[in-house]
Amino acid sequence: MHWFTADPHYSHDRIIGFCGRPFPDVAAMNAQLLAECRAKVQPDDDLWILGDFTAGRSTDARRREVRSIFHTLPGRRHLIRGNHDEDWVHDLPWDSVAETADIVVDKRRLFLCHYPMITWPGARHQGLQLFGHVHRNWMGSRNSVNVGVDVWNFRPVTLPEILRRAAGLPVNPLWDQVEPGRAWPTVLCAGCGRILDPALVSGHAVVRKGRIVVAATGETIVTLGTAMRGWLPEGRHVCPECTGGYLSVGEVTLPARFVFDELRNRAVPKGK
Structure with missing residues (x-):
């Protein structure tokens, strides 16, 4: 290291x-x-x-x-x-x-x-x-x-x-x-800092009001605990790998009436 x-x-x-x-x-x-x-x-x-x-x-x-x-x-x-x-x-x-x-x-x-x-x-x-x-x-x-x-x-x-x-x-x-014409990417993952493809940002997750949601639809993936909210600022994007990681840490809690769908790697309403 x-x-x-x-x-x-x-x-x-x-x-x-x-x-x-x-x-x-x-x-x-x-x-x-x-x-x-x-x-x-x-x-x-x-x-x-x-x-x-x-x-x-x-x-x-x-x-x-x-x-x-x-x-x-x-x-x-x-x-x-x-x-x-x-x-x-x-x-x-x-x-x-x-x-x-x-x-x-x-x-x-x-x-x-x-x-x-x-x-x-x-x-x-x-x-x-x-x-x-x-x-x-x-x-x-x-x-x-x-x-x-x-x-x-x-x-x-x-x-x-x-x-x-x-x-x-x-x-x-x-x-x-x-460095004219060499624009630095403005979309970076808040978790790991990796560069996210701006053309695919709508498919990424974004932090909104203490939740990680699908950027394009606003669908809740996971609700963040207090400490994690300080770690992931409002409005920042999160790559799929980091989103999956946050689902496994103790500070993260799923919303009521939601379960974690292993196949889709996100929280979904119970029964769906």
């Missing part, structure tokens, strides 16, 4: 004030950042840190502390260089160090850079760009997502999480100027 994060700023005490991080001191911040990584990233996973592993005045004590933190990070560790990453940070025994990376995860092309970009390799073909650098200033756009710790509760994230967030972000208003 691949995990993505950016801008942890390990052992940088001033970042707490700069970004309003909810920690009493740098020791508490380091502990939380490290705990989140160690709780999620497994030894065979890839951890991509998109810049600014640390920052601030480079004293001998800080270097020793940051080196110690580095050696306790799990997984295969990759650094995409940030503007605060000095040569001694680059020289740590990373599995890879680069200015940018162009990778494929779960058949989705990803372009990794410390900085947000307007266009990038693969952007014309639904490639997604991941970045950091801006901390809380910008979440990103439909195809360019901030993976910094300040907007992800100080934890690394996976591609499905990133895709779900991307699906709810606006298209960059400059996109048509830099």
Whole structure:
């Protein structure tokens, strides 16, 4: 599995004030950042840190502390260089160090850079760009997502999480100027972030008033529990695979007088 994060700023005490991080001191911040990584990233996973592993005045004590933190990070560790990453940070025994990376995860092309970009390799073909650098200033756009710790509760994230967030972000208003005629699809699944064929949208499901319904007819497929309503915003489309998955989770309850039809993979009135 691949995990993505950016801008942890390990052992940088001033970042707490700069970004309003909810920690009493740098020791508490380091502990939380490290705990989140160690709780999620497994030894065979890839951890991509998109810049600014640390920052601030480079004293001998800080270097020793940051080196110690580095050696306790799990997984295969990759650094995409940030503007605060000095040569001694680059020289740590990373599995890879680069200015940018162009990778494929779960058949989705990803372009990794410390900085947000307007266009990038693969952007014309639904490639997604991941970045950091801006901390809380910008979440990103439909195809360019901030993976910094300040907007992800100080934890690394996976591609499905990133895709779900991307699906709810606006298209960059400059996109048509830099890539004219390359319209970014506006119909994405709210569950997994996959691109839905606009010509077939009427056959997809859509979230309406706490229910997943057939977009074309309004027929109820399933009623969502409170927590799931927050996960699937009003008006968003849902692909058939995700719709089937939501029928199996505890937060989902079928409407009264409905049963689940295995063949049709949807709720239907009893007796029909």
